[in-house]
Amino acid sequence: MEQHPATPTSADQSVEVQIHSAPKFWPFILTFAVLGALIGLVIGLLGEPSQEYTRASASGFFAMFGAGLGVGIGALVFVIIDRFTSRKSTKHLAVPLAEDTDSSGQQG
Template sequence: MESPRSAATPDDRSPAAGSVEVTVSSSPKFWPFAGAGAVVGVLAAMFTALAGDPGGEFTQGSVFGFFAVVFGLAGALLGCIVFLVVDAILRRRTRRAHAVPLDDGGVTR
């Protein structure tokens, strides 16, 4: 009788013939982090502009515009820093695996 674990299980550490050693890792996308940081910065600018006392020299719209640029850039910078931290954490979790090419039976697409 054959055991439930056959010789071709994924736990087998010996590489199959024709297999290629690959590095498997995950990496976050850069732009969602930078964009989310910029959006948080603009939201902080909105709250700052609305919480301030309107002066005679500047309108709330112009104050919001100024703060939106400054806080948006600072938020994008912080988003980039968070991206670098998350990328460094995920880079430590890389592992090596063996990839075996599949035979598609001569079918071309």
């Protein structure tokens, strides 16, 4: 699959392009990181208290661990959804528009 099709040599020549709907990467990563951190925070707060660590430090540890795990899971889910949606791509003909010129004949 060609990422950047060849530029047409003339304005009336069309180019075949392949289009598919893809999810956005950063919203997936951030969403799963926040969910993982919240789950880790809840686990840290609801767990048995330790004599060695305060409840706040244990909750922070679990929140950071959950956020890291959430980033990994979010990246995996992103790749799976991206592969699934790329199979449903369609081919279209792209027709270049005439270049924009101003009244003095210069491009702008």
